[in-house]
Amino acid sequence: MQTDLxxxxxxxxxxxxxxxxxxxxxxxxxxxxxxxxxxLILTVAFAPDVLRxxxxxxxxxxxxxxxxxxxxxxxxxxxxxxxxxxxxxTATIKQIFKESGL
Amino acid sequence: MxxxxxxxxxxxxxxxxxxxxxxxxxxxGGTKQPINVTAITIFxxxxxxxxxxTYWAAKRSxxxxxxxxxxxxxxxxxxxxxVAGDYMSAATLLGITSLVYARGYDGFIYAIAxxxxxxxxxxxxxxxxxxxxxxxxxxxxxxxxxxxSMRILAAVGGLTVVFFYLIVQMVGAGELIGLLFGLDYNIxxxxxxxxxxxxxxxxxxxxTTWVQIIKATLLLAGGTLLGVLxxxxxxxxxxxxxxxxxxxxxxxxxxxxxxxxxKDPVSAISxxxxxxxxxxxxxxxxxxxxxxxxxxxxxxxAVYAAGFIGYFFLLIxxxxxxxxxxxxxxxxxxxxxxxGGAMIGGANMVALHLAKATxxxxxxxxxxxxxxxxxxxxxxxxxxxxxxxxSHDLYASLIKKGQASExxxxxxxxxxxxxxxxxxxxxxxLFKGQNLAFLVSLAFGIAASSNFPxxxxxxxxxxxxxxxxxxxxxxxxxxxxxxxxxxxxxWKTVLGFPxxxxxxxxxxxxxxxxxxxxxxxxxxxxxxAQAKKEMEAFDDQFVRAQTGLGAAAASKH
Numbered sequence: 304m305q306t307d308l309x310x311x312x313x314x315x316x317x318x319x320x321x322x323x324x325x326x327x328x329x330x331x332x333x334x335x336x337x338x339x340x341x342x343l344i345l346t347v348a349f350a351p352d353v354l355r356x357x358x359x360x361x362x363x364x365x366x367x368x369x370x371x372x373x374x375x376x377x378x379x380x381x382x383x384x385x386x387x388x389x390x391x392x393t394a395t396i397k398q399i400f401k402e403s404g405l
Numbered sequence: 406m407x408x409x410x411x412x413x414x415x416x417x418x419x420x421x422x423x424x425x426x427x428x429x430x431x432x433x434g435g436t437k438q439p440i441n442v443t444a445i446t447i448f449x450x451x452x453x454x455x456x457x458x459t460y461w462a463a464k465r466s467x468x469x470x471x472x473x474x475x476x477x478x479x480x481x482x483x484x485x486x487x488v489a490g491d492y493m494s495a496a497t498l499l500g501i502t503s504l505v506y507a508r509g510y511d512g513f514i515y516a517i518a519x520x521x522x523x524x525x526x527x528x529x530x531x532x533x534x535x536x537x538x539x540x541x542x543x544x545x546x547x548x549x550x551x552x553x554s555m556r557i558l559a560a561v562g563g564l565t566v567v568f569f570y571l572i573v574q575m576v577g578a579g580e581l582i583g584l585l586f587g588l589d590y591n592i593x594x595x596x597x598x599x600x601x602x603x604x605x606x607x608x609x610x611x612x613t614t615w616v617q618i619i620k621a622t623l624l625l626a627g628g629t630l631l632g633v634l635x636x637x638x639x640x641x642x643x644x645x646x647x648x649x650x651x652x653x654x655x656x657x658x659x660x661x662x663x664x665x666x667x668k669d670p671v672s673a674i675s676x677x678x679x680x681x682x683x684x685x686x687x688x689x690x691x692x693x694x695x696x697x698x699x700x701x702x703x704x705x706x707a708v709y710a711a712g713f714i715g716y717f718f719l720l721i722x723x724x725x726x727x728x729x730x731x732x733x734x735x736x737x738x739x740x741x742x743x744x745g746g747a748m749i750g751g752a753n754m755v756a757l758h759l760a761k762a763t764x765x766x767x768x769x770x771x772x773x774x775x776x777x778x779x780x781x782x783x784x785x786x787x788x789x790x791x792x793x794x795x796s797h798d799l800y801a802s803l804i805k806k807g808q809a810s811e812x813x814x815x816x817x818x819x820x821x822x823x824x825x826x827x828x829x830x831x832x833x834x835l836f837k838g839q840n841l842a843f844l845v846s847l848a849f850g851i852a853a854s855s856n857f858p859x860x861x862x863x864x865x866x867x868x869x870x871x872x873x874x875x876x877x878x879x880x881x882x883x884x885x886x887x888x889x890x891x892x893x894x895x896w897k898t899v900l901g902f903p904x905x906x907x908x909x910x911x912x913x914x915x916x917x918x919x920x921x922x923x924x925x926x927x928x929x930x931x932x933x934a935q936a937k938k939e940m941e942a943f944d945d946q947f948v949r950a951q952t953g954l955g956a957a958a959a960s961k962h
Binding site for chain 2: 313318321322332333336340341343344345347348349352354362363365372374375376379382385386396399400405
């Protein structure tokens with residue numbers, strides 16, 4: 304019974320579309336975060352001088368600080384984007400359940 | 406900072422837990438503070454409030470679901486606060502502030518590394534955790550794989566992480582509380598252990614959640630107030646604050662950029678991987694995602710938690726730089742009034758001295774109480790995760806083969822909590838004054854190399870079989886333990902050998918891929934009938950992971 308229902312859901316094109324969409328979006332968000340994060344870590348490891356560049360002439364603050372803040376705030380903004388996309392998925396899932404007689 | 410104390414400070418941050426820096430601080434001439442009346446009053450109020458909540462929660466905790474997951478009735482916002490509370494320990498406030506104080510930008514990089522796991526947790530796991538899990542993360546890995554072996558693996562991995570974390574917290578608690586409240590070390594450890602037992606054994610997840618929520622709120626409020634007071638002295642200008650800090654720091658302008666945080670690129674990458682993916686294998690964090698009613702609230706929890714933690718870590722940079730600018734020239738905060746010498750109470754006291762400097766005894770008392778409350782809450786979360794692994798995974802599922810009555814299972818949880826509490830008190834006393842930075846590397850290393858790979862593959866990869874999971878999980882565990890023992894932190898610092906066999910402190914770059922590779926290879930070679938069945942069962946698990954079909958619903962209170 305449970306397996307039949309699962310098969311019905313799996314066969315639903317909406318479900319297949321949902322799975323692909325999620326894999327695409329979540330994968331993209333994950334890899335973007337990793338690229339942002341490891342760009343900083345690798346810069347610290349291989350080219351620390353880049354981060355010591357002053358933000359503006361005569362100032363003591365380096366570009367490392369705003370870049371670090373971006374590495375925190377950027378991925379957090381991506382989490383908001385995730386929520387945005389996930390809302391549509393929740394609606395799709397409801398629709399799939401309805402079509403499967405739930 | 407000397408090399409050794411720096412090493413400990415970095416280790417402390419690895420766990421976001423108070424560690425040996427405190428021990429060394431005390432050994433290095435820190436003195437016990439006089440009894441702080443404000444701190445004790447505020448802390449007493451916190452304890453009263455949390456005990457009242459525990460009493461209220463105890464009356465509502467009837468079923469196993471109530472006990473382990475608060476009946477799944479916690480909202481995304483509440484859980485976001487609670488899970489942030491589980492993660493931000495006293496050392497997040499004290500340790501990272503002190504690291505920024507000592508090393509400037511390097512401290513910032515550390516904070517960033519411990520933030521990054523949160524977005525990743527959301528993107529890879531948060532919703533699937535809720536859809537597939539029930540009480541412990543072992544529920545997920547044993548969903549289609551052999552429950553007996555998978556529960557053993559998950560319980561070993563989970564309990565090891567919990568106990569290493571607990572020891573570090575208990576030792577840190579004894580030392581910190583001794584400093585802040587003028588209490589004896591052993592008394593402090595006993596207070597923490599007993600309160601933890603009371604919260605968890607009587608109030609279960611409902612009480613633990615509310616303790617976390619209150620503590621997280623206090624921590625965020627106290628930190629914000631401190632940040633505003635310190636930064637206001639510089640007209641809320643980051644440039645002015647930095648200029649003042651650079652002017653008085655012994656390293657001058659160097660604190661504005663990366664220093665000598667990592668010995669080499671391999672250390673940097675290994676540390677960054679462990680800090681990020683270790684989060685995805687911490688049982689007490691994963692467990693919190695079962696307390697919300699559905700996947701929608703699970704993802705909200707992760708977004709809120711990431712927001713609170715990211716905010717707090719950025720705030721800590723202001724505190725650290727503010728500490729440099731405000732404290733380093735004030736003889737009142739140094740032993741014998743020697744500016745630039747040892748800080749009174751030890752290196753980890755920056756945030757607290759800053760509170761005194763900017764808000765007087767009242768703010769100092771408040772922040773001290775918050776630090777104590779923070780330790781209590783983190784320890785309670787760990788104890789609950791440990792007790793669940795014992796009662797749900799080992800007792801109910803393994804020994805009783807799922808035939809234990811709910812009453813029996815709950816009784817075992819309570820006994821397990823009391824035993825964990827007593828063991829934690831004992832270990833706390835036993836390890837007094839020890840350098841425990843390596844335990845933290847171990848906890849994160851095992852989480853990233855055993856719990857995380859198995860959990861991720863179980864969720865995403867159809868081809869994973871029980872044999873593959875066991876081989877990969879135990880390889881990751883053994884390798885993480887072995888590499889940490891052979892690392893400079895243990896081989897040189899603890900065991901006293903002249904040269905470490907494995908040159909890096911963080912094992913994740915090696916042990917995590919090893920776990921994945923072994924799990925995949927062994928699964929691929931596994932042609933047993935059992936393996937075939939397990940792969941077939943993935944399709945139904947996949948529907949549930951994606952849609953939440955059949956996931957345990959929230960119980961109504």
